[in-house]
Amino acid sequence: MTFTETPIAGAYLITPAPRGDHRGWFMRTFDRDAFLAHGLCADWIQMNHSMTTTTGSIRGMHFQNVPAAEVKLVRCVAGRVFDVLVDLRPDSPTRWQWFGAELSAVNQQMLYIPEGCAHGFQTLEPNCELVYCHSTAYAPEYESGVRYNDPKLTINWPLPVADISERDLGFALLNEELRMKDQG
Numbered sequence: 001m002t003f004t005e006t007p008i009a010g011a012y013l014i015t016p017a018p019r020g021d022h023r024g025w026f027m028r029t030f031d032r033d034a035f036l037a038h039g040l041c042a043d044w045i046q047m048n049h050s051m052t053t054t055t056g057s058i059r060g061m062h063f064q065n066v067p068a069a070e071v072k073l074v075r076c077v078a079g080r081v082f083d084v085l086v087d088l089r090p091d092s093p094t095r096w097q098w099f100g101a102e103l104s105a106v107n108q109q110m111l112y113i114p115e116g117c118a119h120g121f122q123t124l125e126p127n128c129e130l131v132y133c134h135s136t137a138y139a140p141e142y143e144s145g146v147r148y149n150d151p152k153l154t155i156n157w158p159l160p161v162a163d164i165s166e167r168d169l170g171f172a173l174l175n176e177e178l179r180m181k182d183q184g
């Protein structure tokens with residue numbers, strides 16, 4: 001497997017190396033030693049799997065706050081998605097920048113999302129399935145998000161939005177949130 005750091009420090013696109021034969025292929029999707037050698041999290045405590053039926057649907061942009069901040073490793077096992085992370089880390093030179101990559105069952109790539117980044121995706125085909133590894137337990141009380149169309153981020157989604165949850169539409173815009181924090 002190869003690790004390619006994205007323009008967002010600590011976030012990686014990971015490409016497995018499938019071995020094919022007459023039956024099909026076999027590939028490693030996680031390698032503890034390789035992840036540790038790249039200074040990455042190798043301690044997953046939960047795996048999740050989602051399926052999204054409609055092309056153009058968006059889920060995101062999600063993160064968990066401290067003390068439940070988490071690292072995620074995301075892979076698309078059916079269909080094709082545009083997968084996005086946003087850097088929210090106060091001390092990061094790329095704060096507020098986003099990175100997006102197509103993940104699909106065909107390219108088999110994974111996105112490694114460090115703590116302090118929000119994550120979301122848009123489906124590019126019907127019936128897209130994503131598998132996640134998480135470093136921290138699901139903690140609804142610490143769940144948070146940023147708006148997929150926040151003008152401070154200007155994420156370049158490939159398709160018009162066909163479907164999105166009420167929760168995802170309701171996240172505060174970053175400028176509102178920062179103004180609230182400034183007011184103490």
Ligand SMILES: Cc1cn([C@H]2C[C@H](O)[C@@H](COP(=O)(O)OP(=O)(O)O[C@H]3O[C@@H](C)C(=O)[C@@H](O)[C@H]3O)O2)c(=O)[nH]c1=O
Nearest residue numbers: 048050059060061062063072119120121132138165167
């Ligand atoms: C995330 C999560 C949700 N749930 C429940 C809550 C709810 O009833 C149902 C669906 O949850 P959501 O609407 O939050 O699902 P979804 O919008 O798909 O949430 C996911 O979005 C992507 C972008 C991510 O990065 C993931 O980490 C996760 O936040 O599943 C769990 O039981 N465990 C979990 O870990």
